Amino acid sequence: MTATVLICTYNRADRLAETLASLARSRDVPGPWDVLVVDNNSSDRTAKVVADAAAAFPVPLRYLHEPRQGKSHALNTGLAHVTADIVAFTDDDVRVSEEWLRAAMQVMAERPDVAYVGGPVRPIWGAPPPAWFPPANGNLWGTVAILDYGPAPFEYEAARRVPIGANMAVRRAVVERAGGFSPELGRTGASLLGQEQAEFFYRTRSLGARGEYVPSMAVAHHVPAARLTRRYFRRWWWWKGVSRARLHARHPQTETGVDLSRVRRVAGVPRFVWREILGHAWAVGRAALRRDRTTAAEHEMLMIYSMGYALESCRGFLSGRGSAARMVAQRVLKKLT
Structure with a gap:
């Protein structure tokens, strides 16, 4: 060998x-x-x-x-x-x-x-x-x-x-x-x-x-x-969300067996992703009140990941909905990255 x-x-x-x-x-x-x-x-x-x-x-x-x-x-x-x-x-x-x-x-x-x-x-x-x-x-x-x-x-x-x-x-x-x-x-x-x-x-x-x-x-x-640094972690998790959305556009079957081509979506984004953003935001606040910095950081990064995933999914959704919509999505992505 x-x-x-x-x-x-x-x-x-x-x-x-x-x-x-x-x-x-x-x-x-x-x-x-x-x-x-x-x-x-x-x-x-x-x-x-x-x-x-x-x-x-x-x-x-x-x-x-x-x-x-x-x-x-x-x-x-x-x-x-x-x-x-x-x-x-x-x-x-x-x-x-x-x-x-x-x-x-x-x-x-x-x-x-x-x-x-x-x-x-x-x-x-x-x-x-x-x-x-x-x-x-x-x-x-x-x-x-x-x-x-x-x-x-x-x-x-x-x-x-x-x-x-x-x-x-x-x-x-x-x-x-x-x-x-x-x-x-x-x-x-x-x-x-x-x-x-x-x-x-x-x-x-x-x-x-x-x-x-x-x-x-x-x-x-x-x-x-x-x-x-917190800044690097935020950038990394944002790009992980963007990358994962692109990956799922090509391979909609997740590791847990969920077929993303069949889930319900809002603005092109799976509904559970919107729920994850809100859930992690809530968890950040709860952890901060407990002064649990590690848990707060983890939920913050998972929230940012879901936000990156959502915006990239929106961009794909908007790609067929006119140049103005595409331009808005591109500007938001540029500001956040």
């Missing part, structure tokens, strides 16, 4: 050097492997960092340049150049553990029924997290791309979860059957548009693919101080 580690990068040369150094320390990998870095049109010294690392890297280290801005474009360019049995994904601000690749490959070698795997993503804090940030795994952890589901493995489908892009591995045959990542989703420049992984796993699961959470497949992720 062979593996390629795929890293997409954009203007993080120094962090990328740390990522590559951690990969070079990988131990007991049970098969041939290599690393492929896709430079998504960086303006820093990314190309030199990769070239310098390749000179002394223990396995082949390749470099590709993708001029089209957008993480999904970079991912798809990388996938087009992978011939290994397994594609292991991580990010350019991550340090992988020495056992990371071995753990991923071992499970997939021993379990032919497992199409993809993922593991914990632990923080390297750039500053102390704010007082309202929860100490245990929960909704707000995803904002800074960390997660830890504990020491026991489980099946992703049964838990209604998916891996995150900083730490996952997929059989190349499954990628080829499902197709790549949607360019309509995923980061582009400063945008916080996302859900490209979630959309990808919608398609893999429609093929009957199943995945496993592997606790020993661990990585650590840099969380800069700039991402530990």
Whole structure:
């Protein structure tokens, strides 16, 4: 069994050097492997960092340049150049553990029924997290791309979860059957548009693919101080709502089995989303009265998520209702993002 580690990068040369150094320390990998870095049109010294690392890297280290801005474009360019049995994904601000690749490959070698795997993503804090940030795994952890589901493995489908892009591995045959990542989703420049992984796993699961959470497949992720502000969290949750609405426009069947194409809507928005906005607003007020900052922050972000979802759904609804209506929706979105 062979593996390629795929890293997409954009203007993080120094962090990328740390990522590559951690990969070079990988131990007991049970098969041939290599690393492929896709430079998504960086303006820093990314190309030199990769070239310098390749000179002394223990396995082949390749470099590709993708001029089209957008993480999904970079991912798809990388996938087009992978011939290994397994594609292991991580990010350019991550340090992988020495056992990371071995753990991923071992499970997939021993379990032919497992199409993809993922593991914990632990923080390297750039500053102390704010007082309202929860100490245990929960909704707000995803904002800074960390997660830890504990020491026991489980099946992703049964838990209604998916891996995150900083730490996952997929059989190349499954990628080829499902197709790549949607360019309509995923980061582009400063945008916080996302859900490209979630959309990808919608398609893999429609093929009957199943995945496993592997606790020993661990990585650590840099969380800069700039991402530990209320402002960043609000932007991130707003864009998650926008991204999720776009995802559901393409795949109306939710993880819980709800067919959104059949639910009742108001102004193009599912009625339950309007109820969620009001419910979370009420919960913010109640938590604030109790001085429960963590609960208040969580409900605030969920409210903002639902608002982003609602406005994006409205934009889709208004797209066929005249240029004036479209213009109003676009102006509101611009002001709020």
